[in-house]
Amino acid sequence: MxxxxxxxxxxxxxxxxxxxxxxxxxxxxxxxxxxxxxxxxxxxxxxxxxxxxxxxxxxxxxxxxxxxxxxxxxxxxxxxxxxxxxxxxxxxxxxxxxxxxxxxxxxxxxxxxxxxxxxxxxxxxxxxxxxxxxxxxxxxxxxxxxxxxxxxxxxxxxxxxxxxxxxxxxxxxxxxxxxxxxxxxxxxxxxxxxxxxxxxxxxxxxxxxxxxxxxxxxxxxxxxxxxxxxxxCREKLCESLAISLADLPLLACLLGNDIIPEGMFESFRYKCLSSYTSLKENFDKKGNIILAVADHIAKVLHLHQGEKKLEEMLPLGPNKALFYKGVASYLLPGQKSPWFFQKPKGLITLHKQVVSMSSDPEPKQGVPMCADPEPKQGVPMCADPEPKQGVPMCVDPEPKQGVPMCADPEPKQGVPMCVDPEPKQGVPICIDPESRQGVPIYAYTVVKQKLPLGADPEFKLEAPMCTDPAIKQDRMHMEPEVKQVTMVSDPEILKVARAHHVQAESYLVYNIMSSGEIECSNTLEDALDQALPSQAFVYRPVRQRVYALLLGDGRDGASPCPTVKEWFVYSGNPLRHPDLVRPLQMNIPGGTPNLKSLWLTQEPGVQGRRLDALLGCFDLSSSREELQAVEDPFKALCCLLIYLFVQVDTLCLEDLHAFIAQALCLQGKSTVQLVDLQLDYIDPRAVQLGSLLVRGLTTLVLVNSACGFPWRTSDFMPWNVFDGKLFHQKYLQAEKGHSVEALVEQNRSRLTKFHALKSVVCKACVKESRRIVSRQHRALPAARQVGEAGIRLPQDELWVQPSRPRTALEGPGSRK
CATH class of the missing domain: 3.40.50.1010 (5'-nuclease)
Incomplete structure (x- = not known):
């Protein structure tokens, strides 16, 4: 335009x-x-x-x-x-x-x-x-x-x-x-x-x-x-820099972007700056650097374009593969770059990495982790071309708790690799492609269940499995492609999970099943408050049971135990590598249901099985009848509160009162009333509790979608059950000793519902040997040995210890 x-x-x-x-x-x-x-x-x-x-x-x-x-x-x-x-x-x-x-x-x-x-x-x-x-x-x-x-x-x-x-x-x-x-x-x-x-x-x-x-x-x-x-306007930018549109990807990578680290070409940029003759005194340093690099592209690189390879004109060194990947990442379907030789089909070698030039970005479905000992066309399953010799791979299919799963002398690795013991031509078959993280994924070859097409009744899933027709087209002639190694080999399962993912119907399910890797960004958590563990730890047992539901738990003996990479932010975690977490066996009456029965079957009773699976993920099967009696939209909230109060010792009766009172009062308030709500002051503990509950609601999205949508999504959307400012107000009132009647604003109907919801939560907690008491009438628990995650953990809890010191959050405040 x-x-x-x-x-x-x-x-x-x-x-x-x-x-x-x-x-x-x-x-x-x-x-x-x-x-x-x-x-x-x-x-x-x-x-x-x-x-x-x-x-x-x-x-x-x-x-x-x-x-x-x-x-x-x-x-x-x-x-x-x-x-x-x-x-x-x-x-x-x-x-x-x-x-x-x-x-x-x-x-x-x-x-x-x-x-x-x-x-x-x-x-x-x-x-x-x-x-x-x-x-x-x-x-x-x-x-x-x-x-x-x-x-x-x-x-x-x-x-x-x-x-x-x-x-x-x-x-x-x-x-x-x-x-x-x-x-x-x-x-x-x-x-x-x-x-x-x-x-x-x-x-x-x-x-x-x-x-x-x-x-x-x-x-x-x-x-x-x-x-x-x-x-x-990118055209005007090019005019200002005296370069063409086709030069912009090259410029972006030389300046540094989300793929190319800023320091990679720092010396090159300053070399361009030192030889740049049109420095503008009124420009800042970064501005002159951008002008200098663009000038180098226009006057130096263009001079030899077509005669010399780009790597001969730039100091790419060992970063050549990453650099080409960065440039290629900007090329849309049908586009090419004049800056490197391209083969529409076939192979090129970049820094000892043999990569396919087929430009279909679609991950090949149904490829088991270690199914093919001789990858076709020289395409490796990973990016590390030189596996270390003498390192045992997948030695113990059932490693002991707390023991590194690989006999790598470097304890920082501490995790198994799954490769062909005799790799052909030095090319490993199945290692995490992100080798620089140093934590390979634990292989999981086959899950025999099929994932049916479940759907949240609130949203109609009428779109095709792939709503983007161009995804099936060639992404780019230069796009390096490596066959995707998936955690689940059944293509029907992945196809359905992928459809829900693309349509934004689910959360994390496809990531778990396709790559076995998930992440969660920062949460407003006080690193200095040792009484409240991080949400990453609090909800980890729930995620582990979801892994068991989606991937199996390896206890049938037919396949090794899968491992999921978790990139979760919490205090003391330097994020140098992911936490490797294994599934946790579910305790469901009648056993863990298969995904086909949960997602596809419409036979009588399937909705009950979906609910059983959901409660099994929270380990609350014993509270099924009480939760079923709760009216919407408080059913999901009560489930979450029960789980939280069972998991975290330091939550008290006042916290429970505040959570329930705000949910009840929210139903009768308009948006304008919530906007006008004023707080006396801000309490840091209440801030963290608010974030903890909201992260619990996102966990409910994961569980509900994994279990075939037993609950309506709207029942745990925060605009229906949670308001941060309203919760903060109720928290401050409860801390000051206000009566329950005051918390529910003297509303008789709310008071009746309050006692009913409180009774459901308290009775369920008693079943788990957790008695919720007032802060004024309890002594904080003495320091005791707790699970590695710093929260209440079952005896058979399994997860791979990360190579890091114990953090401050892994201490008092949670149940063993």
Whole structure:
């Protein structure tokens, strides 16, 4: 789209403090966003979506103007509630999302939302770097709360836990097309926008300036009232830098992005800077570096283009494979790069890595972990071409607790590899492709159950298994492809799980079944509060039972015990490698049901079996009848509260009162009343409790989808059962000794329901030998030996110990 067609005016800056915040969190190419805004302002032009849509309709009659939205970039923009510290103002947030959608719909613009479905291995280091940075920010937040007893300013804003997950379901409830990516979302967003001739991409990621796709619009500069924002024009950027569109991927990788570490070409950039003759005194250092690198591409690399290989002109060294991978990652289906020789089909070798040049990004389904001892066409199952000799692989199929599963003399590895003992031509068959993490995945070859097509009755799953037809096309001629090694070999199972994943119907299920690797970002947790364990530990036994349901637990003797990589953020975890966690046997009357019966069968009684599986994941089968008697939407909340209070010793009667009272009072409050609610002060423990409950709700999403949707998803959406500020108010009142009548605001009907719900939770806890007492009438438990996760664990708890010291959170405050 040319600027002349785009209803352009001079660049201006919206007086929104969020804009500066959004700039600081921009993803993509290092320094490019700041460079464009400060040095090349003509690249940014203000556009009106109303007029763009009208122009699109005139040019393409019968076509609906569509904007593809990178939802992960928009979360901060969408979260407009003033309060964010208490666990989330979900009713307010839902209302803001509804207004956002209505504004675009009113002018005839269709929105398609994409969410990240997984973290690609090439970007894991960057993911870790950001999580560790967030940890430091969270520490400052809690320090501020303790010092000032109030919420920090917007400059310290941290999005509530679970915001991305629940935003998916909120948008689906609002009738929006919502998709979850099968790889890094920015590629799928750019590909969708190009293929569907979209009006543009709405997001905040400078990678969209690099992709050769439809126009890129800034969410940070969006003025919803006027439906105007800033368009960043890649053509004008190229004019400013005297390079072509085809050079942008090369420039991005030389500057550093989410794949290429910033330090990889640091010396090269300074060499370019030292020889650059047009330094601008009024430009900052990063701006001059970008100009210098672009000048080197235009005047030096172009001079020898076609005569010399790129690796002969650049100091790629041992990083050649990663560099080419980075450049290729920007090439959309049908696009090529002039910067390296490409073979449409066949093989190329990059730094001893033999990779297939077939560009189909679809993971090949049904490939067992170690099924083929002689991989076809020289395509390895992993990226490490030189396995260490003399290291036993998968020595003990049933390793003892706490004992490393591999006799690697380096204790940091401590985990088994699964490879052909006689690898052909030095190529291992089955090792985790992310070899730099040093933790190979434990092989799991076959699960004989079939996963039926279960569906949440709240959402209709009418879309095809793959909603993106271009995924089946060649992604790019240069795209290196390695056959995917999956945890489950049944293609029907993976196909159905994949469909739910793409349609944003489930959470983590496909990741577990396809790659055996999941992650969870930061949570507002106080690293200095040893009384409350991290949510990563609290809900780990639930996840382990889900692993048993989806993968099996290896106790049938027919297959080894699977292991799932967990990248969960908690205090003391340096994230140098994942925690390797094995399934935990489920205690369900009649035994663990197979996935076919849970997801596909519609015979009488199957809904009861689904509920049995769900309660089995929380180890609450004994409370089935009591929970069944609870009315919606409190059934799921009671299940979660029972689990929490059984797991964590330091939760007391006042905490239970606050959780129940806020859920009951929420039903009778309008959004305006919640907005106007004022708190006397902010309590750091209440902040952490709010986040703990919300993470429990996300865990319910995982369990419910894995078990075939026995409960309606709406019953545990936070806007129906939880409000952070309201919970905080009830917590403070309970701590001050307010009566139950005061907590439920003197409402007789709520009082009756309060006692009923409290009775269900307390009776279920008594069955588990857990008596909930008032904080005023109890002594904190003495230090005692607890499970490695710092919480109540069954005797047969199994998980692979990470190579790290015991953390402060793995101490008092939880049940053995």
């Amino acid at each position: 040319s600027s002349g067609n785009a209803i352009i005016t001079n660049l201006f800056s919206f007086p929104d403090p969020f804009r500066e915040l959004s700039r600081s969190s921009v993803m993509g190419v290092r320094g490019l966003q700041g460079f464009v805004v400060s040095t090349c302002p003509h690249v940014c032009t203000v556009v009106s979506f109303k007029e763009l849509a009208e122009h699109h309709r005139n040019k393409h009659p019968g076509s609906t103007p569509t904007i593809v939205v990178d939802a992960m970039c928009c979360l901060r923009y969408w979260y407009t509630p003033e309060s964010w510290i208490c666990g989330g103002q979900w009713r307010e947030y839902f209302s803001a999302l509804r207004d956002f959608v209505k504004t675009f719909t009113a002018v005839g613009i269709k929105l398609v939302f994409f969410f990240d479905g997984m973290v690609e291995q090439e970007k894991r280091d960057e993911w870790v770097k950001r999580r560790l940075k967030n940890n430091r920010e969270i520490s400052r937040i809690f320090h501020y709360i303790k010092s000032h007893r109030e919420q920090p300013g917007r400059n310290m804003f941290f999005i509530p836990s679970g915001l991305a997950i629940f935003t998916r379901f909120a948008l689906k409830t609002l009738g929006q097309e919502t998709l979850c990516s099968l790889q890094e979302a920015d590629y799928e967003v750019a590909s969708y926008g190009l293929r569907n001739n979209c009006l543009g991409i709405l997001g905040e990621d400078t990678d969209y300036l690099i992709y050769d796709t439809c126009p890129y619009f800034s969410i940070g500069d969006l003025c919803l009232e006027s439906l105007s924002t800033v368009m960043l």
